[in-house]
Amino acid sequence: MMAVEGVVKRFGAHTVLDGVSLTVAPGEVVTILGSSGSGKSTLIRCINGLEALDGGRITVDGLDVSDPRQLARARRLSATVFQMFNLYPHMTVLRNITLAPELVLRRPRDEVEAQAHALLASVGLAGKADSYPGQLSGGQRQRVGICRALAMNPRYLLLDEVTSALDPEMTAEVLAILGKLAARQSGGGGTTMLFVTHEVEFARRISTRIVFLDQGRLIVDLPTDQFFAADGGLAHPRIRQFLSKMAPAAPLAEIPA
């Protein structure tokens, strides 16, 4: 379980997270919604230890991420997919995927490479193992980013606005893969997902729960169907306002229900 308890994060005088609490239990797909600057990405960055906390506590399966030793262990349980992909430009696609499993999880190279090839095939990039990230389109890069995360066999998958840098067509490519992943995981025992996104319709289809951040405060935390119910999340004026301003849904045809 990932547990965020009363987390405070400030950048100078600006309070980005103002006492946020949230738990994500195994098997859940939790979406964080909120406008830009509401603190969504910062929350993800606090969970994977890229930002130091100014207050509160975050634990991943009981490991406190503020403690360097426990953070190192917590990072082996989770994997992050980044908004700007953050692939290693000087390494081939294959090496991008196998680096951390080999160095951090100390798994044998043959085994990791076999898994990497299987993952690439599953996202339609079977022929790209020896390409460099610079030779791929944005959508392809993000699919590599997803493979890189999945090769860690993570218990928790952190997705930070993974389609924000992509055009609608590439967004659809990536969402299709995440949709499949979420559908497979809902059987339980698989990867738990914490998902920061602006794709409301997509979030509605794959999430078990949706939370809404507004100016660093978590104002609503509801199961997906209640979040969109008139007497649930929609009863909240800030959320109604947010949802009414969202663009119509991205193409969903390819996304399995």
Added chain:
Amino acid sequence: MRHAGFTWHDGALLAQGLAVSLGLFAGTFLIGLVLGSGAAVVRHFRVPALGTLLHTGLELLRNSPVLVQLFLVFFGVPALIHQPLTPVFAAGLTLSANTAAFVYFIAVAGLDAVGRDQVEAARAFGLSRVQLVRHILGPQALAFAVAPLVGLAVNQLQVTSLVSVIGVVDLTKAGDILNLRTLRPFAVWAMVGVLYFAAAKTLTLLGNRWERRLRAHAAPLGL
């Protein structure tokens, strides 16, 4: 009788001088490379005290003439420790430290040029600091730094000629000896110049090939 013509022996003297110059260059550049990039990594991780100390020392070395440093080490240090230094040792020490200073500033810039996103990805995936430097920061910084490093190498190769002043028989000193005997300065110094040029040009070609390999992932823009 004064023997003023060129002999086969002169060729051997020049070849020996060239070997000393190249050896001195290769040794001191390698040591400078290791020390300079090590200091840059210390600086990059903001190690308190040590980082500042190294920065100050290396800045002193970069901003003073090599010849002055050479005199300080060869004449100054023995006066202080009451122990003579051999010319080769003094030359090796000075050139290594001087190279380290220039490598340091190139390496700092190279490390700074690697995007924050790279460090964040590697850290989030659990790489240790050593693994981060070895697999992510090092190779990418090197790709940025290789062009200025090749330039530095060419320069440092030529700077080795200064050690002839303290009596190391390098290529320049060999030319000096030859010139004094033959009294044909134009021929002698032209020959010495060509040898330096050939060595520097070879170095540049090797450097360019190395750079192409390091930057294989970044295809040149077809503009």
